[in-house]
Amino acid sequence: MTESSFIEHKSFARVGLLGNPSDVYFGRTISFSLGNFWAVVRLEPSKDLIIQPHPTNDLVQFDSLDHLVGRLENEGYYGGVRLLMAICKVFYRYCKENKIELNGGNFTLSYDTNIPRQTGLSGSSAIVCAALNCFLDFYNVRHNIEVEIRPNLILSAERELGIVAGLQDRVAQVYGGLVYMDFDKESMDKLGHGKYTPMEIGLLPPLYLIYAENPSDSGKVHSTVRQRWLNGDEFIISSMTEVADIALEGRTALLEKEYTKFAELMNRNFDIRRRMFGDDALGSMNLEMVEVARRVGAASKFTGSGGAVIAYCPDGPSQVKLLEDACQKAGFIIQPATVVPSFLKDVDLNSICPPVPSN
Ligand SMILES: Nc1ncnc2c1ncn2[C@@H]1O[C@H](COP(=O)(O)OP(=O)(O)O)[C@@H](O)[C@H]1O
Ligand SMILES: O=C(O)[C@H]1O[C@H](OP(=O)(O)O)[C@H](O)[C@@H](O)[C@@H]1O
Ligand SMILES: [Mg+2]
Numbered sequence: 001m002t003e004s005s006f007i008e009h010k011s012f013a014r015v016g017l018l019g020n021p022s023d024v025y026f027g028r029t030i031s032f033s034l035g036n037f038w039a040v041v042r043l044e045p046s047k048d049l050i051i052q053p054h055p056t057n058d059l060v061q062f063d064s065l066d067h068l069v070g071r072l073e074n075e076g077y078y079g080g081v082r083l084l085m086a087i088c089k090v091f092y093r094y095c096k097e098n099k100i101e102l103n104g105g106n107f108t109l110s111y112d113t114n115i116p117r118q119t120g121l122s123g124s125s126a127i128v129c130a131a132l133n134c135f136l137d138f139y140n141v142r143h144n145i146e147v148e149i150r151p152n153l154i155l156s157a158e159r160e161l162g163i164v165a166g167l168q169d170r171v172a173q174v175y176g177g178l179v180y181m182d183f184d185k186e187s188m189d190k191l192g193h194g195k196y197t198p199m200e201i202g203l204l205p206p207l208y209l210i211y212a213e214n215p216s217d218s219g220k221v222h223s224t225v226r227q228r229w230l231n232g233d234e235f236i237i238s239s240m241t242e243v244a245d246i247a248l249e250g251r252t253a254l255l256e257k258e259y260t261k262f263a264e265l266m267n268r269n270f271d272i273r274r275r276m277f278g279d280d281a282l283g284s285m286n287l288e289m290v291e292v293a294r295r296v297g298a299a300s301k302f303t304g305s306g307g308a309v310i311a312y313c314p315d316g317p318s319q320v321k322l323l324e325d326a327c328q329k330a331g332f333i334i335q336p337a338t339v340v341p342s343f344l345k346d347v348d349l350n351s352i353c354p355p356v357p358s359n
Contacts, residue, residue, distance in 0.1 A: 019247025027244030035338035120304025177342035
C-alpha cells in the first residue's frame, strides 16, 4: 500500500424489526440494514497513529460558554473518538489473543456520520463496524476473523465504554440485508455467538421510518429491566420469551407473505415492551410516535430502544398518505425505509460456519 492510498468503509443504520430487545436476553430478532443513514470511516496510512476528532461531533472549541453548555445539554459529552479508540483496543487484543499477525504500520482514522444521534438506529455501532472493516482490509485479516465473531468485537468495544447494548444491531451491520437471529443460550454458550440466517429482502413489505429531529426523551432504559431479568423476575422472563417468539412467528409470516399477521406481530412486539418498561421510561415523545401511526391504522414499533419508529401500512398508499399527514402535523419526520442488500463477499462468507438449523 502506498502512503497516499486509503481505505474507506460505510456502515448503515439498522432497524430492529421484530423480536427486539430479546437479543439482549437469549431471544431472537429479525433486523435489517437501513439505507437511509450511514457512517463512514476512513483509514489512511500515516507515520503516527492518529484518531481524528470529527469537526462537529467531537467539538472542543466553542464560541462561548453558552455554546459549550448548550451543546453538552443537547448532544452529551461524547462523540465518536472514544468509539474509534475502543475498537482499536478490542481489535488489537483479539488479534493478539488469537495469534493473528498485524503487519501494516500506523494509520490515521477519521469518520463521518449522518445517523441521527441516540434515536435507536445504532449510530454508535455503525461507526465501530465501519472502523472494524477498515482494519480487516488494512491488515488483510478478513479471512482470519469469522463473520459471526465480528458483531461480538463491535459489542465489546462499546461495552468497554459502558454502553449498554445487544448483538442484533451489530449483526445487521456486519451482514447487511435482512437477518433472522437466534441467540439461544445453548449456542451462545457453546459457539460464543448466535445463529444468523440471512433472509431475502424482497420478502419485506414497504416500511416507513418515523423519527424526531430533536428527541427530548432518553431511550436508555435497559438497566432496570435488565436488573429485574437478572433477579429472576418471572414477568420479565416470560415477557422476553414472548418477544422472542414474535421473531420466530414473524419469520414464518414473512416467508409466507402473511402481512396481516406481520402487522399484528409488530404491534404486539411494542405492546409487550411497553408493559415491561413502563410509559415513564419509554418517554412521551417516543410513545406518541408509535401512537401517531396506530391512529391511522398502521402497525408500529420502536426500531431500537427508542427515538425512532418503524411503521407498516397494511391498507396501502391511501393509508401511507394519512400517516405522512399525521406525522407532519405532529412534527415528526417520516420517510420510506430503504433496505440495503447484504454486502458480504466470498472472503467473508468463507469464514462463516454453517448455521445450525433452528426449529
Ligand atoms: N452521530 C454521532 N456522532 C458521534 N458520536 C456518536 C454519534 N452517535 C452516537 N455516538 C457515540 O455513541 C455513543 C452511544 O450512542 P447510542 O446511545 O448507542 O446511540 P445509538 O442508539 O444511535 O447507537 C454516544 O455516547 C457517542 O459517543
Ligand atoms: O431495545 C432495543 O430494541 C435495542 O436497544 C439497543 O439498541 P439502540 O440502537 O442503542 O437503541 C440494543 O443495542 C439492542 O440490542 C436492543 O435490541
Ligand atoms: Mg448504540
